[in-house]
Amino acid sequence: MNNSYLIYILVMAGVTYLIRMIPLAAVKGKIRSRFVQSFIYYVPYAVLSAMTIPAIFTAAPSLLASLAGLGVGIAVALVSGKLLTVALSACGAVLATQLLLMLL
């Protein structure tokens, strides 16, 4: 199993590194295609949205706590936008919801 972990990680790290390295090391000019530029520009929003929903619904022990984390996270992001603040607020919402469920 350790060998397969090694191969998995080599593939993962190799692909990720090449994506970062090739443009910085080799590409001198800029991408001219507006379509390709647009596609790459939108990729992060698409990736992070698809990774967050529906996966976040099962990220906490109960659906209610997950929804609380999601809701509070979005609300705080709308107000502050700071990475650490949003992440910890979402954690706090999950913790508070779970505590509440234990007490009820």
Added chain:
Amino acid sequence: MWYNLNVDNIYSERSIEILKPNTYASGLRDGVPIGLGYLSVSFSFGIMAVSSGIPLVWTLLISMTNLTSAGQLAGIGIIAAGGSLTELALSQLIINSRYFLMSLSLSQRVDSRFHLLHRLVTSFGVTDEVFAVAASRPHEISPRYMYGLITMPYLGWSLGTLLGAAAGSILPALVTDALGIALYGMFIAIVVPPVRANLRLLAVVVPAIAISCAIAYIPALSFISGGFSIIISTVIAALIGALTFPIETEDPADE
């Protein structure tokens, strides 16, 4: 815009006044807030990786060799499920393709001292937040500044992963369960503010969510694994965005 996310928070004008702009020390200082943010988020990654069955040492190695949140999260999902190497490679290619544009943009901004060796080493540390800070600088970027800027995020990401992977079994379940959502909190923090500023991004966000939910909840589509679900959702949603609202700028990083 998206790339300049949180720059006001991360980037301290004062550091320019006290430290010379292109030294290792000034980069190190600018990287401290990123490193602290990564510490908490990678803590959550460490917990998730170990709880999905990946041993501590391998979990730490993933963080030390990848330095990317979304890619690693998708990666441990595929590894834990015993997915194929093709699926793993393809998922990293799609999820991390944004770094391609960032490195490309940085290649236009580095100064003349940036020789090939520096490019080969520093490109490893290009993350969303590192790029946001580097690209927002008024000066050309020196190799020393870039090494400094990468240092704290790398240490924060690695140390946080180690602590999360090790403490996941020590901390009470109530706490680890709550911390497990931190990674998604970071994703929310990256996506929501730009969407609020530019509602046209909903043309990408809504289809991405709709497709990933469809694959997760429609039984006929359940043969599609988690890794491929992210790939399919991303490609279709980003295509929709590129077709309906092509970006207007020559250099996206200048937006």
